[in-house]
Structures are given as C-alpha cells and as structure tokens.
Amino acid sequence: MAQQLAIIVLVDVGSALESRTLTGNTYLFDNMKLQGSVNQGTGELVTAVNGAYWSDGSQAGEQVLNWLPYSLGSIPPTVPRGYHTTRARQADQEALAELAALANRPSANGDTDAALARIQKSVGTRVRTTARTRALSGQKVLDVTGQVVSDHGQGAHSYPAPVITDIFGEAVDEKIIYPAEYGSPDLVTDGWYWSATVDTSRPGTYVYKMRIQLHELIQRAGDWTWEPVNLTCESKLRITSQPRRNGFTGAGVGYLPIAPATFA
Template identity: 90%
Template sequence: MAQQLAIIVLVDVGNALESRTLTGNTYLFDNMKLQGSLNQGTGELVTAVNGAYWSDGSQAGEQVLNWLPYSLGSIPPTVPRGYHATRTRQAEKDALAELAELTGKPSANGDTEAALARIQKTVGTRVRTTSRTRALSGNRLLDVTGKVVSDQSQGAHSYPAPVITDIFGDAVDEKIIYPAEYGSPDLVTDGWYWSATVDTSRPGTYSYKMRIQLHELIQRAGEWTWEPVNLTCESKLRITADPKRNGFTGAGVGYLPIPPASFA
C-alpha cells in the first residue's frame, strides 16, 4: 500500500496580497521530518520521499503526496463547512428581529436613525465573488472570531482559504510526480484536494511549483467582492533509494516479532 505524505501550505494571505508575492509569506510543513525533510515551517521545504526499494532489493510501491492549503490569521478550517452560511443567516435573523421591534414602537427621528445604524451593523456586509469558489458568494464578511463585519474599511476581516489551482514544474515535466485534483467528502478541504503519485525509482532532488489563488476584498460597482489573485510558490522533493524498513526492528517490512513473555 502506498504511503500517504501530507504537505501543509500555510499562507499569510494579508501580506501576500499586499506585496503581490508568496515569497516570504508561505510556510510549508510535512509529516516526513523524521525521515529527512528539511526546512520545516519555511518557504524552502524539501520533502523527503524514501523507500524506493524493499530491503530485499525489489521495487517498492509508489508514494502519494497530498497538499492542503490553509490561511494564516483566518477562521480555523476545523469549523463546519456551512459555518459562513450559518453566521450569515443568524445575522439576518437578528437584524429582522431588531427591525420588527423598531417598527412596533414610536420614536424620534434621531432614535430611529441610530436604531437603523445599529441594525445595519448587526446584519454586516454581504460579499460576492467572481471566482469558481461559490461558497464565498452571498455570505457576510466575518472577522477571525466569526463575528460579522460591518466596517470593511478597517481591514480586520477573515480571508478565504487559499486554493491550489495547478501543480507544475520540473518534477511534473520529468514525470516524477503525477498530480491531479480530486473530489472528496472531506469537510475541511471544501470537497477538493490535490494529490500526486511519486515515481520513487528515480532518486534525486526535483522542484515543482504551485499556482495558488487568493481572494482580495475590493469594491466593484457598489458591491464588495472577493476578487481572485493568482500567485505561485516553489517547493522541492528529495527522493532517495533507501530501502523501506520496519521502524520497530530495523529490518524489512513484515510481521512484528512477538516477545516470548507474551506467551507466559
């Protein structure tokens, strides 16, 4: 069975949009640190991919890479998938309740204006999108704590998670990795993720690039919109010919030894 290797792509979206580059604004992690991966938590990650051969010299199975992009300083990805829609509906219900209370009692003009301003703050700002990420469209703007934002000019809002739209470069051109986007029921990845099989029979260090789509909040035709911004970052894979070994015995992969004391 192929080994699953996970690569976390953590992006400081606010700084990346301001500087229009992912250089210095991307932090990469993987689960192969103990196997020799280098530069964890930086934009210079070199992912170790080993086990090209079994201990008897026969060809081992291919490895599988999985890329998971996340946004730094945004709502945690572990919240339910429909969190934004739920918060939007709740904000609208609260605003309708306040409006009904306002219409049920007389008040001076000044009090009415103040109440309407408070209701507008309660309902927040609706944001649309021009990208394929439909889940962003029509929802209210939220901050990192999940509260609706009414004054978008302050910039204290949560950015949508980055979206990987393509994986390319030397490792793909030389047929070292075979990346593709797959559908998934996983609620964290919003139903899509990028994965690739790795040809472990060709040791060496290979670079690849990721095209990542961020979303910037702009005002267009009087409406606030998530505008897609496409940037690229680079990473590397280091494939070795080290044989796969049992982590407990140091020998080949097989049955674990049972201590004699277990039969006592």
C-alpha cells in the first residue's frame, strides 16, 4: 500500500516579493525526518523516499507525495474558509451602524467630517479583482489579526496563500515522479492540492522545481488589486531501495509480532 508523504512549503511572502526570489525565503518540511530526510526547515530539504516491499523483498507499490503551500506571517490557513468574507461583512455592518448613529446625532461640521473619516478608515477597501485574480474576488485587505487594513502602503497586511502552479524538472523528466493537481474536499487547501506518485524502483537523488504564484498588493488607476508574481524554487528527493527498520518491532523487515489466531 502506498504511503502518504507530506511536504510543507512555507513562504515568507513579504520578503520574497521584496527581493523577487524564493531563495532564502522558503522553508520546507516533511514527515520523513525519522526516515532520513535532511535539512528540515530550510530551502535545501532533501526528502527521503523509501521503497515499499513485501516480505519476500519485491516492490509493493509507489509512494505518494503531497505538497501543501502556506504563507509565513499571514492569517492561519486553519480559519474557516469564508473567514475573509465574514470579516468584510462585519466591517460593512459596523460602518452602516455608525453612519445611522451619526445621522441621528446633531453635531458640528468638524465633528461630522472626523466621524466620516473614522468610518471610512474602519470599513477599509475592497480589492478589485482581475481575470488572473478572480479567486480573491470580494475580499478586503486584512492584517494577521483579522482586522481590516485601511493604510495599504504600510505593508502590514496579510498575504493570500501561495499557489503552486506547476511541478517540473529532472525528477519529472526522468519519470521518477508523476505530479498532478487534484480536487479535494479539504477546506485548508481551498479544494486543490498537488500530489505525485513516486517510482521507488530507481534509487538516487533527483531535483524537482516548483513554480509558485504569490500575490502583491499594488495600486493601479486609483484601485488596489492583487498582482500575481510567479517565482520558482527547487527541492530534492532521495530514493533508496533498501528496506528500512521495522517501526513496530525495531528490527529489520519481517512479519509483525502478532499472536497466531486461535480457533475453537
């Protein structure tokens, strides 16, 4: 049976956009540290992929890789899927309530102007979307605490999660891995994730590259919009053919210590 191996791609989006590179701004983790993966938490991760074998030593099946991209210093991906929409609606409702209270309260023009400026600041700005950023439609700019951001030039806003748009390179060209994007009911991955089966019958170290799309908040013709920025980073897989130590018995590959069945 294939084993599911997860690779977390954590991107410091703010620094990556500033330097226009993922080098030094990407941190990779996987769940194979105890099986030989090295350089965890760096951009030089080498993921250990061990062959799956039957008791007679024959190959049992491929391993499966799953890539999950996240943004460093943004709103956690574990919040409900409609969180941004909910916060935008709350900001609008609060602004309407303040406007209603202001309309029913007699005040001087100076006080009214100050109150309107405060309401405008609290309601924030809805980001205009384009054909390339349609998935971010209807969202307002939030900070990492979920509050609406009014001053977009300060760079204190939360960035959208990175999006892997392609996986290519030596490992794909040599037919070591077969990557593809799949649909999923998992709300954390927004319904899509990249996965690949691995041919474990060919030991060696192979490089693969990921094309990752980030989004930068810029102003065009008076409107704020998320502009896609495509960058590339790479990682490695080290495929081994020798069976690993049995995690249940602590010994070599063999049968599990299960008592023989008794029959009446």
